[in-house]
Amino acid sequence: MGSAISTPREWRDDSDFTAARNAYVVDAGRSYSSAVSSGVSASSLLAATITTTSRHPIIVVIDVTGSMQEWPATIRGKLPLLDTYARQIYFDDDAQILFMAVGDATCDKYPLQGHAFAQGADLKAELDPTRLKYEGGGGPKTTESYELAALYVSHNVSMPNATRPLIIFLGDESPYDEVSPKLAQQFAKVTTERITTAELFAKLNKDSDVYFIQKPYSHSTADSLQSLDPESSAIHADWVKLLGEDHIAILRDPNRVVDVILGIFAKKTGKVDFYHDEINERQKPGQVEAAYRSLKTILAVSPGDPRDHSGKSIMLLEDEDAKPVSRPF
Numbered sequence: 589m590g591s592a593i594s595t596p597r598e599w600r601d602d603s604d605f606t607a608a609r610n611a612y613v614v615d616a617g618r619s620y621s622s623a624v625s626s627g628v629s630a631s632s633l634l635a636a637t638i639t640t641t642s643r644h645p646i647i648v649v650i651d652v653t654g655s656m657q658e659w660p661a662t663i664r665g666k667l668p669l670l671d672t673y674a675r676q677i678y679f680d681d682d683a684q685i686l687f688m689a690v691g692d693a694t695c696d697k698y699p700l701q702g703h704a705f706a707q708g709a710d711l712k713a714e715l716d717p718t719r720l721k722y723e724g725g726g727g728p729k730t731t732e733s734y735e736l737a738a739l740y741v742s743h744n745v746s747m748p749n750a751t752r753p754l755i756i757f758l759g760d761e762s763p764y765d766e767v768s769p770k771l772a773q774q775f776a777k778v779t780t781e782r783i784t785t786a787e788l789f790a791k792l793n794k795d796s797d798v799y800f801i802q803k804p805y806s807h808s809t810a811d812s813l814q815s816l817d818p819e820s821s822a823i824h825a826d827w828v829k830l831l832g833e834d835h836i837a838i839l840r841d842p843n844r845v846v847d848v849i850l851g852i853f854a855k856k857t858g859k860v861d862f863y864h865d866e867i868n869e870r871q872k873p874g875q876v877e878a879a880y881r882s883l884k885t886i887l888a889v890s891p892g893d894p895r896d897h898s899g900k901s902i903m904l905l906e907d908e909d910a911k912p913v914s915r916p917f
Contacts, residue, residue: 606665619717624697633701633721636777638686640705644679644754645686647745648849649737651759652689653696653726656803658842659758660689660722664715666846671711677862678853685711686745689720690759693771695731696725700736700775726761730805730819733771734763735785741778742792754856755795756849760803762826789830798851799825799886800839801845839882847871847879855886863887864900 650660663670674683689728696720698773706714713719726732734757747753766784792798805820816824816838827836837848847867854863867876880887 619721623721628698628721630698630700630775633698633703633916634740634777635703635744637744637746638702640684640686641749642682642684642705642747643749643751644674644683645705645747645750646683647686647741647755648672648687649688649690649734649741649755649757649759650720651691651732651734651757651761652720652722652724653691653732653761655760656758659845660715660720662842662845665852667712667715670846670849671707673850674853675707677866678850678859681707685714686741687711687715687720688737688824689722690732690734690737691723692726692731693736693768695773696723698723699733700740701723701835702740709863723912730761730823731764732757732759732761733775734759734761734884735767735788736776736789738763738779738785739767739772739783739793741796741842742788743778743780744776746888753887754852755792755796756778756800756852757798757800758803758845759800760805760820760823778859786829786830793831797835798831798855798905799835799837800831801839801848801882803842804838804840815885834888835886837882837886839878841878844875844878847875848882851879851883851887859905862889 594616600662611753626841630865640807648663650656650663659787671685675681684705684707686705689698690698690701693699701720703714703719730907737757737774741755763785767780767788769780789798802820804816819839824836824838837852837874839845839848851863854860867879871879
């Protein structure tokens, strides 16, 4: 399987992933403070409806509470990789991504945010802190309002040309057990009767491919189910009930989050062999192993799985912590 991957023009000034990630952290704090002092409302940070004509829409729902700080920053730093591979390899140039931010509707000012599907330079603007506010809040319990994001997507996001949209949640806690009609109307712009989260996700799973990338809840070094701390194990069990074990990735290291998302792309498109070729060329062995461990249940492949990749040539984008790659094509 040979395939040339080139950096689109709109990303050529964003090749320094570390600088982009660090800038996001600084800008995110300033942007949130400015929003609060200026009286920006939660309603203004969530479009009434979001529509895309893309045949390959991808929705990434990012928990932006305090314990998740590095994750949105890292995704922003590696956005060129994510966007380029989505459009050139795993789907086609029609692919568009919607970033949504989620917090805790019981205590946060901006618990649900989202504006538009985009790609390229427009996608870069959508993930900018001037659009999505990094609140860094969250409540004292091990729950956040992921169910409100799911409700909004199921009611207010229109994707008429998609067969099975891809929805990826990134977080470290459980959703609330049911949808509060009051909070749904206030923050998700949806009028609904009380519905359990299990019922909501059952409906979402019928028409979409839904995944959860789980960051261990505490500061443990866990990156596998066997080594999760008790709180994270309980959270994991909640998501298994909603999505199934084969739709959950456990990931400790935020630097591997885009690698894991690309693995989900590979599963979705039937390009798992390409994914193994590509990540083994682009990343160091330890980084590859971390991604494989996280994707074990999704790809049903163990770390170090021997595969014959002879005779295959790939032109690759470099990641900031990847080993140098130079492939004649």
